[in-house]
Amino acid sequence: MAGNKYEEIAAAAIQLFEQKGYHATSVQDIADAVGLQKGSLYHYIASKEELLLKITHQAISGFVRRLEEIIDTDLPVEERFRQGIRTHMQYITQYLSMSTVLLREAFSLGEPHNEVIRDLTDRYLNLWTQIIDEGVAAGVFYVKDSRIAALTILGSCNWVYRWFKEEGKYTAEEIADQMADLFLNGLKKGRT
Amino acid sequence: MAGNKYEEIAAAAIQLFEQKGYHATSVQDIADAVGLQKGSLYHYIASKEELLLKITHQAISGFVRRLEEIIDTDLPVEERFRQGIRTHMQYITQYLSMSTVLLREAFSLGEPHNEVIRDLTDRYLNLWTQIIDEGVAAGVFYVKDSRIAALTILGSCNWVYRWFKEEGKYTAEEIADQMADLFLNGLKKGRT
Numbered sequence: 001m002a003g004n005k006y007e008e009i010a011a012a013a014i015q016l017f018e019q020k021g022y023h024a025t026s027v028q029d030i031a032d033a034v035g036l037q038k039g040s041l042y043h044y045i046a047s048k049e050e051l052l053l054k055i056t057h058q059a060i061s062g063f064v065r066r067l068e069e070i071i072d073t074d075l076p077v078e079e080r081f082r083q084g085i086r087t088h089m090q091y092i093t094q095y096l097s098m099s100t101v102l103l104r105e106a107f108s109l110g111e112p113h114n115e116v117i118r119d120l121t122d123r124y125l126n127l128w129t130q131i132i133d134e135g136v137a138a139g140v141f142y143v144k145d146s147r148i149a150a151l152t153i154l155g156s157c158n159w160v161y162r163w164f165k166e167e168g169k170y171t172a173e174e175i176a177d178q179m180a181d182l183f184l185n186g187l188k189k190g191r192t
Numbered sequence: 193m194a195g196n197k198y199e200e201i202a203a204a205a206i207q208l209f210e211q212k213g214y215h216a217t218s219v220q221d222i223a224d225a226v227g228l229q230k231g232s233l234y235h236y237i238a239s240k241e242e243l244l245l246k247i248t249h250q251a252i253s254g255f256v257r258r259l260e261e262i263i264d265t266d267l268p269v270e271e272r273f274r275q276g277i278r279t280h281m282q283y284i285t286q287y288l289s290m291s292t293v294l295l296r297e298a299f300s301l302g303e304p305h306n307e308v309i310r311d312l313t314d315r316y317l318n319l320w321t322q323i324i325d326e327g328v329a330a331g332v333f334y335v336k337d338s339r340i341a342a343l344t345i346l347g348s349c350n351w352v353y354r355w356f357k358e359e360g361k362y363t364a365e366e367i368a369d370q371m372a373d374l375f376l377n378g379l380k381k382g383r384t
Contacts, residue, residue, distance in 0.1 A: 021300055023215035104296055108213055148362065148370050155351025156344045163343055170340065178340050186378030 006044050008034050013051050018097040022052055022105040052105065053113045059102035060120040062091055067127045077135040081187075082180040084131060088157045089176035093164050100161045128154055132187065141187040153183050198236050200226050205243050210289040214244055214297040244297065245305045251294035252312040254283055259319045269327040273379075274372040276323060280349045281368035285356050292353045320346055324379070333379040345375050 012033035016025040027048050031041040045051045066087045070080050092099045106117050128150040135141030143149040156179060164172070204225035208217040219240050223233040237243045258279045262272050284291045298309050320342040327333030335341040348371060356364070 021213070021215050023213050024300070104299070107296075108216070143374070144370050145362070148367060149374060151351070151355055152348045152371050152374055155349070155354075156347040159343070159347025159351055162347075170337070175340060178336050179344050182335070182341060182344055182378040183374070184378075185380075186374040186376075189377035189380070 005034075009036075009041065009044050010051065010055055013048075014055055014097045014101055017052065017055070017101045017105055022048075022101070022108045049109065049113065052101070053109060053116065055098060056102045056106045056109070056117050057120070059095065059098045060117060060124065062095070063088065064120055064124050064127065066091060067124065071127060071131065077131065077138055077140055078184060078188075081131055081135065081184060082177070084128070085153075085157065085180040085183070086173055086176040089160065089172045089179070092157070092160050093172040096161060096164060103158055103161050125150055125154060135187060142189070143187060149187065156183075197226075201228075201233065201236050202243065202247055205240075206247055206289045206293055209244065209247070209293045209297055214240075214293070214300045241301065241305065244293070245301060245308065247290060248294045248298045248301070248309050249312070251287065251290045252309060252316065254287070255280065256312055256316050256319065258283060259316065263319060263323065269323065269330055269332055270376060270380075273323055273327065273376060274369070276320070277345075277349065277372040277375070278365060278368040281352065281364045281371070284349070284352050285364040288353060288356060295350055295353050317342055317346060327379065335379060341379065348375075 009030060013025070013030050016029055016033060020029075025048070027041060028038050030048070030051075031038045034041070067084055070083045070087060073080065073083075075083065102117075106114070109117060125147075129146050132141055132143060132146040132149050136143060136146060160175070164175075170178070201222060205217070205222050208221055208225060212221075217240070219233060220230050222240070222243075223230045226233070259276055262275045262279060265272065265275075267275065294309075298306070301309060317339075321338050324333055324335060324338040324341050328335060328338060352367070356367075362370070
């Protein structure tokens with residue numbers, strides 16, 4: 001099936017883009033990795049850039065969809081915040097190579113592809129800002145600027161792609177809880 | 193002077209590596225940017241990779257040196273923490289292109305160059321871990337694992353390279369203080 005072959009191509013591209021970087025990976029490299037002639041590969045993908053778009057789109061959409069599901073629950077805002085961190089950590093560590101391609105290589109997309117990913121990235125940031133705003137409205141969180149707080153928290157959560165492999169001491173969930181503790185304490189206490 | 197010409201080449205390479213990525217930048221691109229023939233460029237640099245090593249080495253060394261100076265002061269640990277965040281923010285925003293090359297492109301270095309940068313990056317992480325450990329020893333900070341806390345904080349501070357340009361509302365110092373407030377509150381209160 002074409003679908004399965006595409007999945008195989010995407011998986012190979014993710015590995016290559018992670019290891020060598022998008023620009024250093026040729027279409028020939030990808031063809032070699034899946035045992036196809038370069039010409040045959042173009043039956044499945046329009047271009048290397050389209051492949052990068054599809055991979056990064058799948059990655060950021062996964063982050064967005066999971067957080068939307070948490071936001072839509074009736075859990076108290078602190079618990080939604082904690083679940084959001086846990087889900088981010090679970091997803092980024094489960095799809096570490098794909099997340100690395102999203103977070104390190106997406107800048108190589110030309111327009112309008114880059115804008116598609118930027119918009120989804122903004123949406124993810126807005127969801128985090130929304131949770132913080134809800135906590136502030138509920139009198140639970142105290143921040144000077146919820147967007148800066150969201151960028152600060154998201155930065156920590158994203159940077160995990162750089163170091164998670166090196167840390168074998170804790171599971172993704174244990175790290176998520178340590179991060180959530182630090183941030184929830186900080187958000188709840190407000191300015192010193 | 194050769195020194196000045198090298199600085200000009202490095203500055204051009206930083207701009208190109210930031211905009212296009214390291215792999216997508218050719219030695220010819222760099223030569224064109226500084227008005228040299230490709231052959232003449234090699235009077236100043238041994239290779240494109242050596243240039244990436246020098247740029248990233250300068251960048252991470254700057255982070256390390258500035259934090260070491262703060263650690264060596266007699267300020268209370270909370271104040272050293274805050275000054276560390278401020279200095280990181282000041283440096284990363286002042287040298288935003290160079291920091292982007294460090295944080296996004298250094299993975300393209302082959303060994304043993306990659307190891308040089310990794311070691312300095314570890315040293316920077318260790319300095320942050322040391323500040324947190326000192327806070328814990330002083331009974332001011334409460335964390336489950338100081339290294340995870342340091343990675344969390346450093347992630348936020350590094351991620352700034354991605355979004356600082358888009359935010360015109362606050363100065364680097366104002367953002368640093370919002371981050372420091374959030375983290376200091378989180379570190380001081382301990383587990384909920």
